[in-house]
Amino acid sequence: MTSAHPPARPVTGDPSVARPVLDAADVGRALTRIAHEIVERNHGAGDVVVLGIPTRGVSLARRVGARIDTIEAAGPTPVGSVDATMYRDDLRLRGVRALESTDIPPDGIDGKVVVLVDDVLFSGRTVRAALDALSDLGRPRAVQLAVLVDRGHRELPIRADYVGKNIPTSLTETVHVLLDETDGRDAVLLGPADLSRGETR
Amino acid sequence: MTHPQTALPQHLLSAADLTRDAALLVLDTAEELARVADRPIKKLPTLRGRTVVNLFFEDSTRTRTSFEVAAKRLSADVINFSAKGSSVSKGESLKDTALTLEAMGADAVVCRHGASGAPHRLANWIRGSVVNAGDGTHEHPTQALLDAYTMRSRLGRIEALRVAIVGDVLHSRVARSNVLLLSTLGAEVTVVAPPTLLPVGVEHWPCAVSYDLDGVLPKSDVVMMLRVQRERMYGGFFPTTREYSRRYGLDARRMATLPDDAIVMHPGPMNRGVEIAAEVADSVRSTIVEQVANGVSVRMAVLYLLLGGGLVEATEVAA
Numbered sequence: 001m002t003s004a005h006p007p008a009r010p011v012t013g014d015p016s017v018a019r020p021v022l023d024a025a026d027v028g029r030a031l032t033r034i035a036h037e038i039v040e041r042n043h044g045a046g047d048v049v050v051l052g053i054p055t056r057g058v059s060l061a062r063r064v065g066a067r068i069d070t071i072e073a074a075g076p077t078p079v080g081s082v083d084a085t086m087y088r089d090d091l092r093l094r095g096v097r098a099l100e101s102t103d104i105p106p107d108g109i110d111g112k113v114v115v116l117v118d119d120v121l122f123s124g125r126t127v128r129a130a131l132d133a134l135s136d137l138g139r140p141r142a143v144q145l146a147v148l149v150d151r152g153h154r155e156l157p158i159r160a161d162y163v164g165k166n167i168p169t170s171l172t173e174t175v176h177v178l179l180d181e182t183d184g185r186d187a188v189l190l191g192p193a194d195l196s197r198g199e200t201r
Numbered sequence: 202m203t204h205p206q207t208a209l210p211q212h213l214l215s216a217a218d219l220t221r222d223a224a225l226l227v228l229d230t231a232e233e234l235a236r237v238a239d240r241p242i243k244k245l246p247t248l249r250g251r252t253v254v255n256l257f258f259e260d261s262t263r264t265r266t267s268f269e270v271a272a273k274r275l276s277a278d279v280i281n282f283s284a285k286g287s288s289v290s291k292g293e294s295l296k297d298t299a300l301t302l303e304a305m306g307a308d309a310v311v312c313r314h315g316a317s318g319a320p321h322r323l324a325n326w327i328r329g330s331v332v333n334a335g336d337g338t339h340e341h342p343t344q345a346l347l348d349a350y351t352m353r354s355r356l357g358r359i360e361a362l363r364v365a366i367v368g369d370v371l372h373s374r375v376a377r378s379n380v381l382l383l384s385t386l387g388a389e390v391t392v393v394a395p396p397t398l399l400p401v402g403v404e405h406w407p408c409a410v411s412y413d414l415d416g417v418l419p420k421s422d423v424v425m426m427l428r429v430q431r432e433r434m435y436g437g438f439f440p441t442t443r444e445y446s447r448r449y450g451l452d453a454r455r456m457a458t459l460p461d462d463a464i465v466m467h468p469g470p471m472n473r474g475v476e477i478a479a480e481v482a483d484s485v486r487s488t489i490v491e492q493v494a495n496g497v498s499v500r501m502a503v504l505y506l507l508l509g510g511g512l513v514e515a516t517e518v519a520a
Contacts, residue, residue: 086246094510
């Protein structure tokens with residue numbers, strides 16, 4: 001499941017078995033490209049609000065926001081976070097989780113173009129929950145989705161507008177996104193199934 | 202927030218059931234949920250299709266309403282059941298009432314009862330979660346949680362706070378739950394009361410005991426005033442109300458002896474002029490109105506953490 005991670009959960013997959021698919025420079029280039037694509041698609045960044053889905057989506061959203069600011073001189077791009085936990089459809093299956101913070105920039109999201117950012121797009125259920133959360137927070141003019149990794153296996157009719165890297169995976173493999181803010185380095189690792197975690201993402 | 206593995210027990214019957222991690226999980230969750238009150242749509246879909254029964258055998262305005270608002274903000278269905286006008290007045294026992302509610306599919310029962318221990322009995326009879334909303338002179342855990350939440354939001358911490366709980370400790374479930382929870386969370390609690398209003402065995406509570414309010418106030422970050430519960434008093438506990446108020450009431454003169462950033466709390470309902478002077482209750486130090494607002498957030502957190510995960514085993518048993 002995408003982004004089904006409490007903060008700073010240690011990566012329990014054996015790193016010697018996990019295979020790097022993106023290194024720090026690749027992650028940086030992917031985010032720069034995504035920032036350019038956001039500006040291009042929206043003819044500037046005037047109405048853009050970048051909202052990350054916790055935990056790693058928030059770090060990515062901050063980076064994308066900062067990169068947009070270097071491209072467009074229109075002033076700082078509003079960046080925030082939207083926690084979808086209370087809107088998830090698997091709470092009953094997996095048990096309750098601690099909530100993450102939802103930070104909507106002071107000007108709100110009404111009439112804006114919201115770019116949702118997450119680390120891994122997998123089943124699409126997290127994004128579905130985040131869309132529901134957004135609709136309770138305001139009415140954006142449009143919502144777009146940016147992800148660092150699209151690993152396939154969608155269970156809902158959802159697709160990303162901006163993709164850092166498409167990584168074809170099998171359902172038993174795990175995708176670990178490591179980011180400097182939470183994990184001390186930038187990388188994307190593809191590992192074999194980690195049964196001890198009881199979930200894949 | 203870093204408590205992914207912490208979970209609440211199935212029922213919330215006593216503040217003593219909460220470990221430090223579980224209590225902090227409730228407070229952190231409440232902090233996030235408090236922001237729902239500032240949104241245009243003050244509702245979350247999380248408990249859609251769940252039923253919460255408010256089973257109140259004693260009068261209550263703020264606690265019952267608070268639980269009702271909390272459950273509704275999480276989209277649960279709420280059934281209010283009060284002893285007056287129900288079959289209880291026809292002599293139905295607690296157990297039969299519980300079995301009736303169980304048959305109606307209650308996922309959680311929020312229970313207030315005049316008898317200490319009633320929610321514990323209830324927890325043995327029904328499959329859903331039981332939340333103690335005050336039982337006799339025993340406990341009121343969600344009040345303690347909202348008080349702890351209020352302290353943390355006003356003063357930034359609970360650890361090492363000096364808290365004085367003043368007044369009718371003998372009849373106060375609020376005092377008992379607060380002493381247990383606050384000591385779990387690392388506060389230094391002192392109960393202050395005349396000897397007649399202290400329960401037997403208070404020396405075994407995890408707190409200090411004093412009879413001298415004036416001595417304690419200058420060394421307190423939080424003063425929690427308790428209501429004098431006349432409805433539970435069947436004897437002479439103090440000579441006159443005026444005498445009580447003079448020795449143990451919080452007036453402006455006493456409030457002035459508190460440290461600069463100290464706060465004054467009261468679980469409500471207040472007897473203005475008895476345990477707390479009107480000018481104190483309305484002062485900037487008073488958190489009484491905040492406590493009510495915080496109560497909704499804390500109860501949302503408790504209901505979410507108890508019910509949000511679903512009772513997988515219970516449904517399997519029922520099937």
